[in-house]
Amino acid sequence: MATITTLASSVPLFRPYSFPGGSSRKPKKDNLSIKPPATSSLKVNAKLASADDTSSNFNKDNWLASADELSRSFPPGFLFGGGSASYQYEGAVKEGGRTPSIWDTFAHEFPDKIADGSNGDVAVDFYHRYKDDVKLMKKIGVNGFRFSISWTRILPSGKLCGGVNKEGVAFYNSLINELLANGIEPFVTIFHWDLPQGLENEYDGFLSGQIVNDYRDYAEVCFQEFGDRVKFWTTLNEPWTFCYNGYVNGSFAPGRCSTCTAGNSGTEPYLVAHNLLLSHAAVAQLYKNKYQASQKGQIGIVLVCFWMVPYSDCPYDCEAAQRALDFMLGWFLHPLTYGDYPESMRHLVGERLPQFTEMQAMMMKGSIDFLGLNYYTSIYAANNESPNPHDISYTTDSRVNLFQKRDGILIGPATGTPAFCFCPEGIRDLLVYTKEKYNNPIIYITECGLAEANINTVDQGVKDVERVEFYYEHLKFLRSAIKKGVNVKGFFTWSLLDDWEWNSGFNVRFGIVYIDHEDGLKRYLKYSALWFKKLFGK
Template structure:
């Protein structure tokens, strides 16, 4: 998840996106309707779940043949402080049975997780690591045994460091072949029990943070757009990395559809971060700016995957810095997604910024020619405003522009700072208010025709966040990182979610508690 992703990082990312916080009343709509699980379609037609990713929870970073990824390298660069890395994280590698039992206790219908490329294929290509395969087989089998539907992400910010060193990871065209080969192993080993595959997590945010601003792995950027980067070009590399990601997705999707889908009966898609994008004013300039941000932020990936090419506004503004697809590549991309994963946390208000186009030294964000503004309202610092209308805007946009594809809300949740006080951490009423509102907003969108197929809370438990490591949290379960046993404790949000999943209405549970 993008804290703005996994997740303390969401607030920080907002800052680097040139966000101006607008004080005053936000568009807060807390759902108080007496809805329940029964108001949504039953599983498996619609599922409620929660998510994590490999580096953020597994730990065992140097065990059983796993080698470093770019996220290991990034975390060990000292960006989060001493000993703030994912070497141990939640130690789910050893505690997965305990964690699956917590999922059962919660009543989860589905669980989203990622597979560590460098755990399965330590060199990035070549020999497969049997112990890595064994771990994921064990996890998947444990989920299936308890009736929990696995949703697997193949790439969550963790290119094997060896491939990064050899040819620049996503900057090198060789990665298309190597990623497809990695996916082939996963489909072959796990596909008989996995029906939902996402090739990439938050692909748009990954390239923005990793290759323009330098705040995500692999930490590449160029002045004046980013700092503390050892190399990169903010003007070109986000576009190059995106192009190779899209080609890798197309190659992987073709492999799955031609070799596995008929027998395994699964679906394959790609995940992006979304914002509800609203013009700051009714002016023509702001309305056009909001459309342009839609193109740059969402359409950058959605348009090639649905229509076979980048948005016209991007081609016009970025010019030769934006790579082109051959007719064959365009054909492979178009319609390659059976569904889309959407990570959604908040609404942004868009103000036109034509001055950003007056310089020849522009990065990807400058090409947008717009400022993204956040209305914080009365929400405490570090938390997201509660505005479910933004999710409804996104789903309506997908319905109108992209023919209403099947979508999973793969990440949605409230950030708080990690507190060493157990009692304070467990009383996460702000997370309940947030989830209640967005689940209610999703229900309204579905009543209006949205083709949503599932809702996943980010995150199942406290974990190593992308932006700030162990300092912030989104978990339903508190993890005591100061305890050698890393004990888990159910927060108020876990109890509330469990009650909802077992058929009690929102009001019933809140009245009793």
């Protein structure tokens, strides 16, 4: 899932998302000598859109009935599914020819950076149990399943010259065939952060332009082996999160930052993002030129963003909210739509922000057939009145401070994850913003979910009425966005199963299916799974 920290200075929280302190403050006029120009005529307003048909009728005592209200709200062909990622689900890290990724190394070498000291060696054992899990999907009634391919299961050396692993190919072929046999559409992510450790050792992974060719070779094997059946490809999952947590604060693999043993938080995230975008463009071009006509699939990317609410009506806070969106969503979606980074980033980051050649810009622009968008929460954005000129970092470049509280009041009800407030209206506002600023792309909500602390017994854990309410409210605001003309074609829960949640380990649960770690990883449908089952008419 998305595991994010902030655009401004951060204070670590229980979740890997971090926000600055939540105290109130009165906005002041920006006294900087250089004021960034407006990035577009589209303004981010302090007031959210009107509530229209989104008033809440949720009754916790009759939670199942709320599915009826939404059961006919979405058009035929709309994809509803659950999400997953290879390192968070599969386990079997030393089986079937797989070799270590940077997450294997990170979790084992830095267990202190994982909340419970755990790792993904077993995860939820999806590698051995996928057929039973597909049966669960069919029972719930989903018609899509989002999963990622483990690069080192396909290319153990990370490179094509090291050979293709037939066992890895056979596993994913079997998974894809099992899904299709049960009426479930595979929605495949090519890279979900588990970079081959061999490439990290050889040339520092995505810090080097060498990664583009190796990533393209890996993706081509995927197209060749699975493309006859996979109709939805995404090149990258949340490149923002990979850059921020991996290269700004070092909380994720490969664990680089200015205060880490190696790294530079003011330069490396921009370089990594640039190489991620070039890798995406190379793979998208390859697919469109060589495979799309015969395989008849689509290719996109998965991005993540909070909805940024101006801290006040002050113009400086409204501009700050726009900059925050530029530095989180626009960092990637602006090049993919217009061929270059947002003007605010060019202005504020300066020469530390890499340049695209004319040919690269042409490859980038229009390279996605659809956008995968992950949404979890909203946050207040305020103008940073006095940035430290000696603190050169991505976290300070945007000149934005982010707050969960205004006047001592949270932006939304607290959830089991301190960093995520319950802000369902933000999904509508983010979607409408994306439609208006980025040419109304086809959008799939590829992640949206609620975490709960792992403190309950099975009997307690399956009674996740709060998660039912979470999905009910978010789907209502999603319906509202569709009525406003946003081209949304699908929605994936994060996640299908309780999984291994990166540096939270097993301390939180996101799934609609409960995993019992005390009894052989048995699976139990939660109330939320039963709610979706009714929503789908199953």
